[in-house]
Amino acid sequence: MKYIEKNKSEDNDWFRLEANQEGTRWFGKCWHIQDRLKYEFEVIFDIPVTYPATAIxxxxxxxxxxxxxxxxxxxxxxxxxxxxxxARNVPKFGIAHAFALGLAPWLAVEIPDMIEKGIVTYKDKTSASGDT
Incomplete structure (x- = not known):
């Protein structure tokens, strides 16, 4: 929660999440900004039965x-x-770690590459972002 609050306070947030009532399924949006354009994507994950021993x-x-x-x-x-x-940091890691140390680097590498190749194209707010 502190990670999310800090990012919001510094206008550096890059995802929004919410969970189902049981807290087992999470969903929301994440985004990558490149050339002052915001590429937004749906993000989902389930909490594994063996969490936190198993990463999401x-x-x-x-x-x-x-x-x-x-x-x-x-x-x-x-x-x-x-x-x-x-695995080395169980049980200290949680959802914020998975996003900061897993999703963020993935987005930083993969999305610019897909943009450069034309696989992902910018869509304005009136259409779905990230679609080709």
Whole structure:
């Protein structure tokens, strides 16, 4: 929560999340800004039954199949870099860590590459962002 509050207070937020009533399914939006354009994507994940021993799997469903660094259903690849870090820090890590140390670097690398290749194009507020 402190991470989110700090980002908001510094006008540096880059995602919004909410959970179902049970707190087991989370959903919202994340975004990447490039060339002063905001590329916004739906983000979803479930809390694993074995959480916090098991890291969450973050999905950006609308980007499913658009990059090799993604699994079926739009789950971003965190296996090589983030999951070992998570395992070393159980039970201290949580959702904010998964976003800051998993999703943020993934967005910073993959989205500019997809923009450059024309896979992701900017859409204004009147249409869906991130679609091609």
């Amino acid at each position: 799997e973050i999905a950006l469903p609308e980007l499913d199949g658009k990059t090799a660094k993604m699994y079926r259903g739009g789950k971003i690849c965190l296996t090589d870099h983030f999951k070992p870090l998570w």
